[in-house]
Amino acid sequence: MNPDTSPPMVEAVGLTKTFALPATTLFGKARSVTAAVDVSFRIPRGRTFGFVGESGSGKSTVAKMLLKLEAPSAGRLLVEGEDIFAQTPAEELAYRRKVQAVFQDPYGSLSPRMRADRIITEPLRAHGVSRREAEDRVPDLLRLVGLPPESARKYPHEFSGGQRQRLAIARALSVDPQLLVLDEPVSALDVSVRAQVLTLLREMQQRLGLTYLFIGHDLAVVRYLSDTVGVMYFGRMVELGPARLVLRHPAHPYTRRLVALAAGDAPLGAVRMQGELPNPLSPPSGCLFRTRCPYADATCAARLPEMRPVGPDHLAACHHHEAVAAGTKAETGPLLQEA
């Protein structure tokens, strides 16, 4: 590791987010659902942090907090050492220029009634750049993402899915941000277009020195871009480490299954993931993964495993990872949630 003393681009410390649900009965107790618990990670400048997990794992909630679209219930989120939830309005505006986002749905993330040039210049205009000056930048931005400059006068519905995602990237890059939050940016795209957008994202990072928070469910895609990977399960981080280690030699049983499933060359049915995500309203005791984990035993139901080192820069939250790694842990089957 680089002995850099300056603060990392992003540092999350014990981030937690709970949503209150309306009570089901008139005088019932209001319930709450936990979307993310005690999530901690750091992203050095110019690097990519990949978030992996299934739907409902809380990875998008963390992204929304980094974009200040949601506020955390507990924990702190520091960007370049500054707590982003303790900002004055002026600081917030400056922060909005530093951080931009690209979302999954290339059809939903562009206003259908705005022309491409207005879409691209909108963030610039929001930061007080004059119309003339903003419009001067449009051809360069379009070329940067591989779109012909003539497309400035088209509406979103005149572009294909991949082109729209390029447009979304051009818009995000217009204010010269330092950090991009990429929430499943290629998941809705066709295979060949996905590859185009991924290479574009990698090229942008190298050229502009950007820092990425990349969210994906396709492990190969996450690995293509990421330096560090965090695996989320049901709101908690269960494994964290360098992408090569985590996605080649996973420590947590959940990551092990995901990696085996994604390998794709195993015959169908050779690797199975049992069960479903637990009910968020009544999460299991102890380890959250025990209802699907082949190695679960009484310890797992009794105690929540802490994140602990399993290798250099590599953390995992599993009571049994040594035995699992050594192949000496018996597969005693998942410990189902009491009904």
Added chain:
Amino acid sequence: MSATAEERPAGAGGLLGARLWRSGAGRPPLLATAICLLMVVAALGGGAIAPYVPDEADFTAILVPPAWAEGGSLAHLLGTDQLGRDMLSRLIAGARISLLTAGAAVLAGGTIGVTLGLAAGYLGGVVEAVIMRIVDAFLALPFILMALAFVAALGTGVGNIILVMVLTNWARYARLVRSEVVSIKKRDFVLLARVAGLRPWQIALRHILPNALTSILVLAVLDVGRAIILESSLSFLGVGIQPPDVSWGLALAEGRTYMTVAWWLTVWPGLAIVLAVMSFNALGDWMKAGFDPRGRL
């Protein structure tokens, strides 16, 4: 590219008419559009098109039947009333009053309703709760009774009629706009506008309002028909437009006494009301089919 074409949101960008055409609403209702246009022309043209001054009595030509009936004359195409006033000219003048009051009411009520709905939907919380309770209260009142009560309290006159109509219609706009805003503000491009650093009012005006505009427009067109009925009803009951001003509802009330001897005094204004309301409704329904396939309005 059928697959990609299907993924496209219907009616994104482009001209309003072209978008409606493509969206599968079918051909526009030609007759209804023609009648609506005719009304607008009559209202704007007014005195210039009307063959006579609408409230000028001519005692040499009292209760002249329409031109094609026995005893009719080409000088008065649709006949004259009990004071010898030309029916065609009175209908044209009536169109002017109807459209003026309806248009003003829709514009004013729409503006108030849209503003409050936007505020309720976008700000949420206490603001939303307060506005929406008031909206519910207004929507729960039967509107003719409410209108009568207001006129009784405020007095008659064109200004007051418009005011009454605004009081009875703004809540519908507020409710529609609030529900639109609540769904639009969750969409990705609104979130991204926040990420881009736009202020809340900029987001409301640039992203949310334009996307709710088509629904508002449809409601407004449908509302014109409603407003015409309301104005005619009030005038018929004698609490709306007062003589010497001319209104279809008023003409209907005045012609009532002569119904057995001069059918044209009641049939023409009645027909005018029916055709105008049906045309605006047909036009609104057609727009609704194009803009809002789910039929939520």
Added chain:
Amino acid sequence: MTLPNEPLLVVRGLNIEFGPPERPVRAVADADLTLAPGEILGIAGESGSGKTTLCSAIMRTLPRSARVSGRVEFAGKELLSLSEREMARLRGRDLSMVLQNPMTSLDPLYTIGNQLEEVLRERRRGGAEVRPGGAVEVLRRVHLTAPELRVRQYPHQLSGGMRQRVLVGMATAAAPRLLIADEPTTALDASIQDEILILFRELRDTAGSAVVIVTHDLSAIRRLSDRVIIMYAGRIVEEGPTAEVFRAPRHPYTRALLGSLPRIEDEEVVLQPIPGQVPDLARLPPGCAFAARCPVALDACRAERPQESTVGERHRVFCWQAAAGGAA
């Protein structure tokens, strides 16, 4: 009844057009395919390739505006000329379908049990009584946990994966002879996808049903299907046994598609994007639709549409290069 070696489904010269006749959009052009009973066929392609339209034509669920020509024979019946009533009788019993979105395919107002029983009533053969507990049995067959509880639950109480299991259960309740699955796993998490694919294989193994799975997920096709069809811009470009096509793809598009998947080489993840874009179906070039993006295109490719050439047992490809034996 068809003989064992007689095909279950035969599609010949199928053309599907949309839009104004003077400027038609050909969503599917000259499609030929055969499917044997109990065979699993994968159809792969990107959006706009016509794979979904092709399936809708087989199910006769195309919008009215579509102009269809050609023949679709299912178990000896010409489907395109059947009346709507005869087609309705076929659908759901002999012919069934699973769609992409498990969130919108169930009615939120009725319990899972209600909806399953309705389907069972509708689809029972020869007036047999619906046995009580039939719904639970269907859910057990698709390995849904606690089926007795699920029949009393409403769709919103189930996760996406559970709902897709219910939908597969519904679609296969009457052991259809052909099941068409259109992107059945796209909306699901990775850990659930395989479980749904396994259901299709079980259906084939236990009921002898043939399955057509349409998806852009090449790995699903590779592991599930016996045979694969690759489509591009409305046309079939390659067809052959799955293992052979994935091991030695002959069409440059198939090769490019496989190359655009990320894979690990020497500790690095590599992928090769296909340059350019899918062409506009209303303005297709006279020759091969892929020529503009093809790394090995010849002059002939731009001038003339490639003819079918056989490159192995039941392996055919539409490419001048492959026909000439070049570009290996």
